[in-house]
Amino acid sequence: MIDIVASGVLFDMDGTLVDSTAVVEATWSRFGARHGIDPAEILAFSHGRQAIDTVQRFLPDLPLDEQQRIAAALVAEESASSEGIVEIAGAAAFVERLLDAGVPVALVTSAPRDLAVGRMAAAGVSLPAAFVPSEDAPRGKPHPDGYLRGAALLGVPVEECVAFEDAPAGLEAAVSSGATTVVVGGLDHPVTAGLQRVVGFDGVEVAREGSAFRIRG
Template sequence: MILSCAAVLFDVDGTLVDSTPLVERAGREWAAEYGIDPDVFMSGAHGRRTSDRVAEFLPAERVREATARLDALEAVSTDGIIALPGALDLLADMSGLPHAFVTSMDRAQFKARSEAAGIPSPPILVTAEDVADGKPDPSGYLQAAGRLGVDPSACVVVEDAPAGIAAGRAAGATVLALVTSHPEESLAEAHHVVQDLSRVRSTPAGLHLTIA
């Protein structure tokens, strides 16, 4: 299957990079410190900006301090962070297809995790600091498309989480979901689903998908 597009907008954590052990450890430690059920906190944390998730559990006046604490816990180590299957090969040969990264991480987190995984710096990067509202709001994807000079409806968004899928659809893009962090049944709002990026290669006109 060919997904024709003028540009590709990649999510990062869970799509290109696997930092699940780090995020789980830090999130659970943080939740326990703040008297929050770790299972409840982690159940909807993936794919969201840290500050947005924290704000769902704490009063507004505590969000900044609590977010900084969770960021500090996540910054302790990059052990176990790896590139997800197919990510490095695809990014090494994008066939001239314009692309950008849109992440819920801040710039420091992105730098640490992408370097640990060997992910090359993208032509365009939109991080948590660049938008007023995080995913599922479409602002990040709309900004990335604008900076590439491409209509969002001509883009393919590559995501792994329901919040990111919702953001891509709200931006008007075609959404390709990967089964790398969530069960396939939770990705039903995506237009297309593949196992991971080893099933994807680029062409000058778009993405070629191998559907199992």
């Protein structure tokens, strides 16, 4: 159950609005097999982070240009497939409710622009006009840069925004930014302590309250 009054909404993408588990796990499992790394260890680290950060974590001794080449190839591999990509329960309708109510909404994702556009379309979730892909965040999650930029694009103080996130790195980024942070899904992690939570977005409603909006469900 959540009950929050806010002036803007910031969404993560993967695991929050879009379920891309099948594509992500397949891509990073192949990466692990190629480099002799346990895929479970990679996936535990990579969720919510930019591809280059994960490559640098597991292949730290490679030259930067080679790390960047591998990261770009991984993103291209993920972009080539939309198989199994669906919305998180109720996400598409909830985003539409927010937009129809006039709520300022931004997408803040660790995915590159083209990958994010493709995944949102595959899942049938509207892409908000305010959009912060990995190219536009100086530092990736768990740094708060993306959320700070998202709030700035909305013209709303980040402290008056609510951020929806599902992964440890993203939750840390959202909390650090100063946004009211909601966990999406069942993650049990120290960063989730004391945070409000939703399993999905079915039944989450929005209504204007003065100059702000109440989000409840």
